[in-house]
Amino acid sequence: MKYAFWNNKGGTGKTSLAFQAIARYAERHPEERVLVVDACPQANLSELLLGGMTNQGGAKLLQQQGKVPRCSLGGYFQTRLPSPYSVPAFSSYDYIMQPATQNAWIPNNISLVCGDPLLELQSNAINTLSNTQIPGTDTWIAVVEWLKNFLDQVASDFNTVFIDCNPSFSLYTQIALASVDRLIIPVMADDSSRRALQNAISLVYGLSLPSPIYATYAFSAKLAAASRPLPTVHLIAKNRITQYMGPASAYAAVLTAIQQDITKLLRTNTNLFSFSTIENGMVDIRDFQSTGVVAFAKGVPFSRLLAGKQSIGTHRVQVNEVQRNESLGAIDLLVARL
Numbered sequence: 001m002k003y004a005f006w007n008n009k010g011g012t013g014k015t016s017l018a019f020q021a022i023a024r025y026a027e028r029h030p031e032e033r034v035l036v037v038d039a040c041p042q043a044n045l046s047e048l049l050l051g052g053m054t055n056q057g058g059a060k061l062l063q064q065q066g067k068v069p070r071c072s073l074g075g076y077f078q079t080r081l082p083s084p085y086s087v088p089a090f091s092s093y094d095y096i097m098q099p100a101t102q103n104a105w106i107p108n109n110i111s112l113v114c115g116d117p118l119l120e121l122q123s124n125a126i127n128t129l130s131n132t133q134i135p136g137t138d139t140w141i142a143v144v145e146w147l148k149n150f151l152d153q154v155a156s157d158f159n160t161v162f163i164d165c166n167p168s169f170s171l172y173t174q175i176a177l178a179s180v181d182r183l184i185i186p187v188m189a190d191d192s193s194r195r196a197l198q199n200a201i202s203l204v205y206g207l208s209l210p211s212p213i214y215a216t217y218a219f220s221a222k223l224a225a226a227s228r229p230l231p232t233v234h235l236i237a238k239n240r241i242t243q244y245m246g247p248a249s250a251y252a253a254v255l256t257a258i259q260q261d262i263t264k265l266l267r268t269n270t271n272l273f274s275f276s277t278i279e280n281g282m283v284d285i286r287d288f289q290s291t292g293v294v295a296f297a298k299g300v301p302f303s304r305l306l307a308g309k310q311s312i313g314t315h316r317v318q319v320n321e322v323q324r325n326e327s328l329g330a331i332d333l334l335v336a337r338l
Contacts, residue, residue, distance in 0.1 A: 002151070002180040003338065004231065006165035006173070008203060009196030012186040013239040015040070016296055017285065018164045019048045020331045021184075023301035025160070025338055026107040032159035035096070036112045037147070039073060039176040040166040043115025046072075049099040049106055050114075052299030054312060060102045064114045069094050074116030076150055077172070081122065084129040085142040092153045105300045111158070113150075119172050126171050141226045143171070147179040160338075169203045174219055177204065182234035182274055184334075186285075187258055189238070189251035194258050197236070201265065205230065205272055232274040233281070235337055236262060240287045283334050288327045294319050295327075302328040 005018040026034045038046045046064075047057035064071040070078060076095045079088065095113055099106045130143040151161060165176045177183070185200060187193040202208050206218035220230055238255055263278050275281035288295070288302075294310045294317050295302055307321035 001159075001182065001338075002161040002163070003182050003184055003234065004163040004165050004177055004180040005184050005186065006167075006177065006200070007185050007187065007193075007196055008167060008169060008200040009193060010167040012188050012193060012196070013285075014167070014186045015044045015048070015164055016288075016292065017186050017237060017239055017334075018045055018162065018184075019296070020302055020327075021334050021338075022110065022162045023107060024303060024328075024331050024335045025162075026110045027301070027303055028335060029160070030107070030109060032109060033157060034107075034110045035151075035154070035158040035161045036099075036110060037073060037161065037163040037176070038113060038115030039119075039147075039163050039172060040115050041074075041117045041119040041172075042166070043072075043117065045164040046112065046114040048296060048299045049103060049110070049112055050299065051103040053297045055103060055299055057103070057299050061114055064097055065116055065118075070116070070118070071095055071097055072114040072116035072118070073147075074118030074122065076113070077119065077122050077126070077146065080146050081125060081129070084126075084146075085134070085137055085139060087149050092150050095150075096154070103299050105298075105304050115164075119166075123170055123172060126175075130171060138226055140222055141228065144175050144178045144222075145228075147175050151179055169219075177219075177231060178223060178228065180231045181229075183231050184235045184237060185233060186237040186239045187255075188240060189254050191254055194254055194261065197258060198261065201233075201272070205269070207265075207269070230272075233272055234274045235334065236282045237285050237334060238282060239285045280337075283337060284330070285334065286326060286330045289323060290317055291319055291324045291327045293317060302331060 005014050007014055022036055043061055046061050050060040051057035069075050079090050096111050099112045100108045130140045132139045163176050166173050187197055206220040223230055295305050297312045305324055307319050307324055309316050310319055
């Protein structure tokens with residue numbers, strides 16, 4: 001199964017949620033081999049897996065990007081640029097590394113394709129290649145399947161794939177989304193998250209477009225024309241929900257509106273979802289508070305984070321054991337749905 005963490009809005013806690021969920025999934029399924037693809041130019045998930053801020057995750061990421069060939073998604077795309085429409089000879093394993101060799105807190109059954117700021121530089125070239133007119137060749141499909149080509153080569157070696165996507169709907173994000181089976185969409189308790197969720201559904205599935213003229217060029221229409229499947233929405237993660245948020249609060253009103261939006265879509269477009277009831281398709285994730293600050297600074301999963309005073313740079317931060325257990329419990333709820 002292949003999952004993507006994505007929302008058409010930044011700041012929803014997507015990458016931090018992905019980090020904890022992926023690490024916990026790997027811990028709870030030690031018999032599986034898990035592949036993580038960081039499809040975001042910011043590469044924050046890669047930095048977390050490689051050690052976070054205090055354990056030189058950024059420096060370790062630069063080492064991977066400095067290898068020949070470049071050990072990152074950008075390195076693989078660099079290989080594809082001269083051969084965009086036919087699959088060249090390559091080994092996916094040239095671009096896959098083991099984060100546990102750099103960060104002892106990460107489960108050994110996780111492998112990683114690092115993120116890379118090179119994706120932004122490559123974006124214009126990839127767009128141009130996808131729009132080139134060549135008789136008898138669907139150039140957009142050929143380019144959009146780059147990551148699928150990569151994953152097909154290692155399909156027998158990995159049980160589960162997780163992709164962390166950029167909030168944009170740029171072509172490299174479309175390449176990522178076209179390669180997965182299911183979407184996990186984090187939302188926050190604010191109205192911009194509600195609009196972003198509506199935008200995400202519209203962008204992927206071509207719903208509520210402002211004009212029929214866009215229908216032909218929609219992501220879903222292009223995939224359908226080439227008989228390629230669309231991913232289904234698997235989970236809406238209501239992220240950073242505080243334990244003090246009462247039913248009458250403005251936050252609760254927004255989350256209720258989001259739930260109502262999805263409920264309506266479930267009635268009219270059941271094929272877009274892997275769940276049949278709203279209860280099975282939404283999960284509440286509490287605010288991680290100081291537990292999250294320490295875990296992400298150190299690149300440590302909640303299950304392996306120690307309670308007590310922790311050093312973050314020149315600061316000492318308290319990790320409360322009750323709060324840590326509650327944070328881990330929230331991640332466990334999400335992982336149980338995968």
